[in-house]
Amino acid sequence: MNFTLRKAHNNDINNILNILSPYVKQGILLPRNTDDIANNLSTFSVAVTPKKHIGVISFYKYNNKLYEIRSLAVDQRYHHHGVGKHLVEYAINDIVQQSKEAIIFCLTYNPVFFKKTGFLEVEKNTLPHKIWKDCQYCKHRDNCTETAMIYKADIKV
Numbered sequence: 330m331n332f333t334l335r336k337a338h339n340n341d342i343n344n345i346l347n348i349l350s351p352y353v354k355q356g357i358l359l360p361r362n363t364d365d366i367a368n369n370l371s372t373f374s375v376a377v378t379p380k381k382h383i384g385v386i387s388f389y390k391y392n393n394k395l396y397e398i399r400s401l402a403v404d405q406r407y408h409h410h411g412v413g414k415h416l417v418e419y420a421i422n423d424i425v426q427q428s429k430e431a432i433i434f435c436l437t438y439n440p441v442f443f444k445k446t447g448f449l450e451v452e453k454n455t456l457p458h459k460i461w462k463d464c465q466y467c468k469h470r471d472n473c474t475e476t477a478m479i480y481k482a483d484i485k486v
């Protein structure tokens with residue numbers, strides 16, 4: 330499929346919200362709003378075809394050594410074409426350019442996908458306490474079944 334990846338611009342924000350929206354409604358992703366995205370625009374990247382936006386990814390920097398992949402979503406009509414995997418690789422490249430020693434983690438309901446992009450499952454309690462600050466906004470905060478995973482560049486399956 331013909332798509333390209335690039336850093337997000339201000340005029341991508343509505344498209345980003347549209348891609349995230351169905352997954353936010355399902356409780357798979359945390360809600361984001363225009364201000365959240367505008368204030369952190371440099372951490373967002375998009376996948377676009379010549380006609381439309383089809384995917385988005387972002388990351389959050391806790392400090393130079395700890396980054397979280399977040400707000401990853403691909404329009405359901407474009408699943409299973411490699412868009413998600415390319416977005417993860419693009420964001421990892423972005424992070425590694427900022428910090429060679431970064432530990433990159435994610436919290437996900439889709440560990441199979443992340444395993445295929447080079448992440449390994451870890452115990453949640455091995456991640457620092459501060460990463461749980463967003464849990465208050467999550468629909469599943471009292472019954473969390475997310476898997477914690479850390480990126481290991483050399484273990485893609």
Ligand SMILES: CC(C)(COP(=O)(O)OP(=O)(O)OC[C@H]1O[C@@H](n2cnc3c(N)ncnc32)[C@H](O)[C@@H]1OP(=O)(O)O)[C@@H](O)C(=O)NCCC(=O)NCCS
Nearest residue numbers: 352401402403408409410411412413414437439441442445
């Ligand atoms: C997860 C998501 C981003 C994957 O996007 P995608 O573009 O369909 O994924 P890709 O086509 O790049 O798939 C990469 C690999 O993962 C596999 N994969 C993708 N989705 C999968 C799923 N739901 N279950 C199991 N494997 C999956 C693919 O088969 C592919 O395997 P291969 O390399 O052996 O062919 C997409 O399903 C999505 O937007 N989900 C809803 C939001 C979400 O869960 N975000 C992540 C939360 S942190």
